[in-house]
Amino acid sequence: MNPSHSILLIAIASGITFLIRALPFLVFKKRQMPAFIKEIADKLPPAIIAVLVIYCLKSPLTVFGTETVAASIAIADVVILHIWKRNTLLSVAAGTILYMIFIRCLP
Structure with missing residues (x-):
């Protein structure tokens, strides 16, 4: 090419x-934007996030092991950080980093 x-x-x-x-x-x-498009625009991002979370967690949470522990800790971290700081980027980044550290360091 x-x-x-x-x-x-x-x-x-x-x-x-x-x-x-x-x-x-x-x-x-x-x-003016139609009402149904505004409604879709409001509801679609949380729905996409929910689908991505379920897709990402289906494997670690179905078979108990190191990944399950790492995923559980990362989920708790994301929830606590988001409730505390209300910053999506911080919550997701911290949860991802924590998950990666745990799956590499846990036996």
């Missing part, structure tokens, strides 16, 4: 991505 082909592919993918991201702003620039 020559460099011009790669550049063309990247340019097309970038343009399409930009267009998809900008489309809602272009469509709803002059008029």
Whole structure:
């Protein structure tokens, strides 16, 4: 594959991505956003997070072992930190780091 082909592919993918991201702003620039879209926008992010959490925890929590202990501690850490600081980035980052440390260091 020559460099011009790669550049063309990247340019097309970038343009399409930009267009998809900008489309809602272009469509709803002059008029009010419909109520059902606002409702979806409010409910979709927590639903996506819930699906990701369930997907990530299905394996460690079904078979008891080191990963189960690490996942349980990381979950508790995320919940406590989020209740305490109300900072999603801090909670998720600390939980991820703690989980990685535990799965590497626990026997």
